Amino acid sequence: MYRYDELDQAFVDQRVAEFRDQTRRFLAGQLSEDEFRPLRLRNGLYIQRHAPMLRIAIPYGLLSSRQLRKLAEVARRYDRGWGHFTTRQNLQLNWPELADVPDILEQLASVQMHAIQTSGNCVRNVTADHMAGIARDEVDDPRPYCEIIRQWATLHPEFTYLPRKFKIAVTGSPEDRAASEVHDIGLHLRRDARGDIGFQVLVGGGLGRQPIIGQVIREFLPLPDLLSYLEAILRVYNRHGRRDNLNKARIKILVKSLGAARFREQVEAEWHAARAGAPRLEAAEVDRVRSHFTPPAYEALADIEATAGRDAHFQAWYRYNTRPHRVAGYRAVFISLKAHGQNPGDMTSEQMAAVAALAERVSFGLIRATHNQNLLLADVRQIDLYEVWGELRRLGLAMPNIGTLTDMIACPGLDFCSLANAGTLGVAKQIQQRFDDLDYLYDLGEIEIKMSGCMNACGHHHVGHIGILGVDKHGEEWYQISLGGSVNGFTALGEVIGPSVPQDEVAATIERIVEVYRRATFCGGMRSSLTSGAILARRMPPTPTR
């Protein structure tokens, strides 16, 4: 993984010193809340329903054991002994004290971590496919480019006060595992006829109030032009994106109002005009960053029948929670943060520390956070799988439900978020209870539920096979259900299937939906079955209302 050089370390240290000073001035009454807000947001600090929330950046989801151990320690020392992994591969602490935050950031800086630009109207953490570097269908490893973009975006002098937040995702495989088409910019690695690396560039995707799938504005952007082209896009957006209405300020609205073709023209014109002075991405710099992502020292092993003679529990876990690896003799192992009875994405300090130690033993000391709020040990020898399973089971992290209905995404909702209409976590528990029979889950196949507590769509409900959105009806929590969204492989927005349902009927309604689905003739395949929500939506009887 990437290791900081002196410049990187000096930067985060100076950033901590700056924030320490800003916090001191705020606490001394020299900065008003209005003045402090944009400063603390750009350092990951929200003020939530109960307390501050600190969102720590995990660039493109990659962590070392040392870093995860530090996160465990920080959560134990400054919080309540647990953290929450988000859909953008970050970690949130829900109860830190404001006055402690500079110390927390200093602790993070000591292991080459930070919380810079994890919120606020600026370029956010750059995300990537969690299978980067090990996927069999990969054009190239996206992570070096994510790291380059991370550095370029960090305290960018021109683009730190954008109209709205700005999210970039990079993928290297045809199968989009990073939801790149619903990002402000999605970059898809490609090779041209000569074999040179470049990117297909999508702009203007996003969820929220107005979900839109990103549009291609360039089929092939050569790698050396990556940063200058990003600057051109950001400059057009910074100057012309709407600032009068927060709900219309994302780049997707600008792209939509201009049309992709005109937006593209403006970007290309800006790009050509700005060439002198724009950042150059030199081959030596690319090589320097790439050298941090060389494959680990794999042993020469053969694939084995890992499940032969093993018990049914292990077999189920193997089938659902592990994935094929590019290298023979290895597999990727999901650490399920979706055990029934716990909040999706939550992890205790003890679990973090234990996983850090496990990764050191069996997966080169590296851990990945996934877009689906799980963790991944990317490089596990197949001969170690049984032992790894045993250890994860002991830790409560081996729930064999990856890709099933209870591997759901849920935003923190009413329990933590001050914008929420609805208690998503309670609904998640309700669903876990109702679908507690694993055989039934397996029978249903691959179904993704994604749930958001309000229109901001942090839980990506629009792109869930089943999407659940909390709405407020005269002070009561109701839930709107949509079907047919998709984000893995291809991107589609779900359709709302009927009037919303009250809180205590969500799980029952989901059960009715999946029963129809299960009985329907087209449910033979897994993903193909829900290919079009419209198909399912049209076949659904009306949802009961009360």
Add this chain to the structure above:
Amino acid sequence: MIVPLSELRTNSAAWREWRGRLGVRLAAADNVEDLADDIARYALVAVEFPNPSEGRGFSLGRLLRARLRFKGELRAVGAAVKQDKIFLLARCGFDSFELAAGENPAEALGALHRYDVAYQPAEPHPAIKRQRFSSIG
């Protein structure tokens, strides 16, 4: 005299007669390209930063310096010109700051040197000792 861009446009003939030093004041939404033809005429360009979230002026500064080759004084003005923005403003080419009321000038001066490293190429800033990416041309 520092005159808003809109005034220069409406009374352009009158301002052509003006023999004193001329400055132009840009609102965040103004088109800096409008100054391209006679940029050398201005001794000063002032750019407004009226509220904490306003960020267009950063782009205006860079365009004035890099594209229009403006060599005069580039001044950040408005209620949001505060110490926590000064380092970024300097990197976007601003070399003059009309601090908002209540700002402590000594602290603002210190904030200019808050970082001695940067990643992106931008306008030269003496505080920066190391920078990651170079620029084209």
